[in-house]
Amino acid sequence: MALVKNISIIKKNSKTFYLASSFLPHDVKKNVLEVYAFCRLYDDAVDLNIDNNLDNLQSKIKHLNLNDNVIEQIKIGINSDRNFKRYNNINELIQYSYRVAGCVGLIMCELMNIKDTEYKFHAIDLGIAMQLTNICRDISEDLENGRVYIPKTLLPANSISLKDENIYLAINQILILSERYYESALCAIKYIPIRSRFSILLALRLYQAIGKKIKKSKNKYLDNKINTTKSEKFVILISCIFELLFMHLFSFGKNRHNQKLHEALKDLPFANEKI
Numbered sequence: 001m002a003l004v005k006n007i008s009i010i011k012k013n014s015k016t017f018y019l020a021s022s023f024l025p026h027d028v029k030k031n032v033l034e035v036y037a038f039c040r041l042y043d044d045a046v047d048l049n050i051d052n053n054l055d056n057l058q059s060k061i062k063h064l065n066l067n068d069n070v071i072e073q074i075k076i077g078i079n080s081d082r083n084f085k086r087y088n089n090i091n092e093l094i095q096y097s098y099r100v101a102g103c104v105g106l107i108m109c110e111l112m113n114i115k116d117t118e119y120k121f122h123a124i125d126l127g128i129a130m131q132l133t134n135i136c137r138d139i140s141e142d143l144e145n146g147r148v149y150i151p152k153t154l155l156p157a158n159s160i161s162l163k164d165e166n167i168y169l170a171i172n173q174i175l176i177l178s179e180r181y182y183e184s185a186l187c188a189i190k191y192i193p194i195r196s197r198f199s200i201l202l203a204l205r206l207y208q209a210i211g212k213k214i215k216k217s218k219n220k221y222l223d224n225k226i227n228t229t230k231s232e233k234f235v236i237l238i239s240c241i242f243e244l245l246f247m248h249l250f251s252f253g254k255n256r257h258n259q260k261l262h263e264a265l266k267d268l269p270f271a272n273e274k275i
Helices: 002-013 015-021 026-047 051-059 068-079 090-111 117-137 139-144 166-186 194-222 230-249 259-265
Strands: none
Touching: 015 026, 015 194, 015 230, 026 051, 026 068, 026 090, 051 068, 068 090, 090 117, 090 166, 090 259, 117 139, 117 166, 117 194, 117 259, 166 194, 166 259, 194 230
């Protein structure tokens, strides 16, 4: 019953993530859905100021024996939306993205039993890339809720309107930044357990495609939330099969993580240290 409820939550909130997660091994998928449901429901509880439900939510994933300190970082990130203040610069945006999504990458490593510290840095990068994409896609919805995640250095105006042409320019810069994190994550796909590899590659390519679609649509997407169509998803899925085969046949030496991507995270736990 709990599994059915978790599937319902993820299908409602993220069809893209649901599609990618459907290719995970059953045992991993079940646990991933539980973590996703926790993050989603915790986020909703914070938005609605339902404090008495937060501890109860965390107790539902206690049996997974996840790193409590990583979970705490996720909670700090989500709770920062409660009394939201605009970020001053891109570093603060990256720090937020690390907490709410990069740390989910660390949790994914635990669930897939990945021990390689170097890969965990790449997993953080995938989470950051996806969160930056989500921020760019959800700009209209967030603005309605009184939140503008675009840093002041990219969009200084105190009163922001969707008619402001500078919004697209700022979002384009964030999407360019996200590509650096996607590239880092892609370098480490071949180190994921083979049964989970396709799912993670598919998630990467699907979210990356959303960012590219936003770029092409320019200001048009501000009125309609951008998503990939069923046919686009199918094409990406097929291309991932061939891409994974190519990785398997032509696997080269191990890629070292670019620590410059984590310069903004130097004072945060786990981002630059062995876990």
